[in-house]
Amino acid sequence: MSDLLYFCLRLFKLSVIVRVGKRYTIVIPKEIRSRVKLREGDQVLVYVVGKSIIIEPLPNDPFKTLEKTLPKQYIEREAEEKAFKWLIKHARNRY
Incomplete structure (x- = not known):
């Protein structure tokens, strides 16, 4: 990721860097969960656009x-x- 893109994303708080864990799991940070009103047990749609993974709440x-x-x-x-x-x-x- 370019430094400019990283800076822009952090400036607008649109993204957070997380680490992929065992069995390829990720934890969605609280500030993002709160912003999209995502709760445990909710379903999300996961799809690929180019080389990006998109997670969209259903x-x-x-x-x-x-x-x-x-x-x-x-x-x-x-x-x-x-x-x-x-x-x-x-x-x-x-x-």
């Missing part, structure tokens, strides 16, 4: 994440009511 509740990305929240009760009304309307027309 959301604890994927349904909450999906709920935030959908334009309108899906509510099962409302969907069931709409389906029931449609069924009643179309059933009356048939008989």
